[in-house]
Amino acid sequence: MSDHQRFAVVTGASSGIGVAYxxxxxxxxxxxxxxxxxxxxxxxxxxxxxxxxxVTVEIVTADLGDSNDLSRVATLIEGREDIDLLVNNAGLGALGLTAQVSAAALDNLIKINVQALTRLTHAALPGFLRRDRGTIINIASIIALMPTPTGAGYSGSKAYVLNFTRxxxxxxxxxxxxxxxxxxxxVRTEFFEASGLKQAPFPDELFMTPEELVDTALTALDQDELICLPALQDLSAWTAYEAARGELIRALTQSGRPAARYAKRVG
Structure with missing residues (x-):
């Protein structure tokens, strides 16, 4: 352990994954x-x-969907030289068919899942780079890899988190x-209840506890595993996914011309 006093900022720290972190x-x-x-x-x-x-525990009451509160937390991070770790855990679901979810719920989802995570990361980076140390942990979701008809905004926001992080x-x-x-x-948290669902759309055996999740993710971090898929038993599945993604990118960058299937047909 280093001899300087290290602080970690954890957002969404009032329940579930945030408390476990x-x-x-x-x-x-x-x-x-x-x-x-x-x-x-x-x-x-x-x-x-x-x-x-x-340890010292400071608390900051803030709604990261509120621009003033977000700016206040970002300013705090920017002004501290003793922050070594940021956990961007705060997030919302706004689950349901998109036409039936309120515009306000979708706006708030984007503010917290995307804008707040981006803003706080941006606030932390200059100090981390100046000191050439620091860690940012962004909580995404497997739904970043799997579009869903009952969580379009949530899936899109977590895909952003994944690509932003990468x-x-x-x-x-x-x-x-x-x-x-x-x-x-x-994960066994208040997430689905907060999203307005009476019952989670997953079988019970698929759920981890927040503590299991965080222990797994921190072990992965210790091992320099910077994309952590906590329930993935065989890492070759991720390797194959990455290889397929790379092959697609190579196919997309061979030519700047429209594909032959889009050529106008005569007759």
Whole structure:
């Protein structure tokens, strides 16, 4: 462990995955800055962690869908030299058929899943690069790889998280700054209830606990596995997916001409 005081910022830290990250990072010696809307939940999490560890726990009540609150959290991150880790965990589902989901719900999903994650990452990067150390963990989802008819906005937002993270990995390849994307499957949290579903659309055996997920993702990070698919038993499936994606990209970049199937037919 380095001798400087290390802080980790965790968003969405009032429940589920966010609480699990806070607890696990505290156990690893990180001091914490916990961000969420529900102050009572944040205070409860902070009390529990302080009772078990000697770390400092700061809480920041903020709605990352609100531009003023988002700017306030971004300014905090930009102004601190002791932040070494950012967990972009805050997220919304807005599940359902797109025509039946409210415009406000979709707007808020984009604000939190896409805009807030991007803004806070942008706030952290200059300091990380200046110090040539730091880690950003972006919580995506397996749904980034699987379009769905009842979660178009959510799927699209998580595909953004995945591609944004992968692009950053390329940008930062020659630095000591790490960016990890975590793609969970179903997790036992308040997510589906908060999305307005009475029952999760997955069988019970597919669910991980938040603690299992975070332990897996942090082990993957320790092993420099920067795309973490926690439930994937055989990594060759991801390797094959990546090979197929690369083959498609090569096929798409052979020529700038329209494909023959689009040529006008005569007669």
């Amino acid at each position: 806070a607890e696990r990072l505290a156990a690893r010696g990180y001091h914490l800055i916990l961000v969420a809307r529900r102050r009572e939940r944040l205070e409860e999490t902070a009390r529990n962690i302080r009772a078990k560890t000697n 692009s950053l990995q390329m940008e930062l390849a020659n630095t000591k700054v790490k960016v990890q994307a975590v793609l969970p499957g179903p």
